[in-house]
Amino acid sequence: MLTVFETAEGVRRGRVPAEDVMHDCLKRISAAAEIRAFLHVDAERSLAAARRIDEARSRGEALGPLCGVPIAVKDNLCTSFAPTTCGSAMLAGFSSLYDAEVVRRLERAGAIVVGKTNLDEFAMGSSTENSAFGPTRNPWDPKRVPGGSSGGSAAAVAARLVPAALGSDTGGSIRQPAALCGVTGLKPGYGRVSRFGLVAFGSSLDQVGPIATDARDAALLMNILAGPDARDSTTAPDAPPDYAAAIDAPIDGLSVGLPHEYFGEGLSAEVRAAVHGAIDVLRTLGARTKDITLPHTEYAAACYYLVAPAEASSNLARFDGLRYGRRAGGADLIEVYKASRGQGLGAEVKRRIMIGTHALSSGYYDAYYDKASRVRTLIRGDFERAFSEVDVIAGPVTPTTAFCLGEKASDPLAMYLSDVYTIPANLAGICGISVPCGFDARGLPIGLQLMGPVFGEARLLQTAHQFQLATDYHRGVPPAFLATEAAA
């Protein structure tokens, strides 16, 4: 499969028709149906869009920077031309009236949204097992989860079904599945990318970002995705940098912080060894490392699992069965609400709504939500201090490689703690990237996490790209998909 960069170049120069690119893409997607990366694929619309690009080219018209590139989009991003389900029975059959801003930007740049990818219901989960439409399988081992909640997007890119995909990251939902699937995933700083048309989960935490096979492709996508949007008043007003141009500079002299809290108890030996190996590579590229401390890390998971459910309990109040979504019968209005939500929402979503409702309820607000909001300030302060000393922070993305389906399904707290290294970036609003950095003894991928200050995405992409110039981990293709990859 061609990368984003190669596809757009090939189409623009007439080396390969966009229609052929799309045909191959659709063939790979249908051959890989058993991993259930996609909830919906629109072959007809995608081929028509590809033909329009080929026609535009034959007329000599200017083509967008992503012309002809098939892109998969997580199904919590609204599309007017395809269903938007959020992986929930509540929204089965829902048809959005508008497109998410990121979808508009991609298609304006010539990319083609080929389909919608599977996710944990309303992006709540770390394994994609919480989808009402069945779990996605990890392309490296179908008995294992792809991570979550953007598991469909990460699996689709890992299996080389599409060159890139969009995910959303509220507590690690781009970086964790990227790590478990061996692909590159960026969570931009809060406010860098528009959330207009992203179905809200935790509004002070949610951010949309790219998942690709390498950092260069992620940078190309960020050039299109980033920047202010009048319809999302939380987007930063300043113009973003040219990410694709920033990645070529060497990282000689880069200062990399190593937080000892990210290398403590709970980190598996294999992940630890691979991350240390990756840090050695950064050193050979001229980076200087420094031991740092993020002293409030131990509170991050508890803080997050109060703040995010509190915001979710409010955001998901809109799913009441009146104007859209599933409606169940009931004697009066309250009973209709309760029955519609009781039937339409899955176990994890209900669990989080109840945690959030409890944390915000009279008598508990101070002890839970208010306390967590103050702890959040301490966690932000940790990063502010760290970034006054270092350019980027390096550590693991996940404590372990991909776990088996069902392994953590009955223990919600254990599942929550698998996000322990990714949660702090969302609480602080900073950016983070997951970069493939090795494989365990079973051949499962391992991710290196790099974190940067609020709008430090260019530095992260540059560091990741320089690392990928020196390593081959990102080129690894799951064995079951090598043949489809070669045929394309």
Added chain:
Amino acid sequence: MSLTLEDVRRVAHLARLNLAEDEAAAYVDQLASILDYFERLGAAPTADVPPTVHALALQDVLRDDVPAAGCGPDLALRNAPSADQGYFKVPKVLADGEA
């Protein structure tokens, strides 16, 4: 922290969620262990620390008030579970005689 079936039912009602018997019973232990985990926050030194409600310090974002086309009633009702004559149709809100 101990949690009773009654507590779970009360929160589910506040959250407007019907729970089946076995569902509610399962949540008792799960929510209790999660609430127990939150207890560790008590040790965090937050006496003089202000809360963070938002990661970015953006304020007063203004834009021009420019009229734009709306979606119109047909489109707005596209996903309605029940609609009638251009309106969303919902169960009776007030009991007889309450209005």
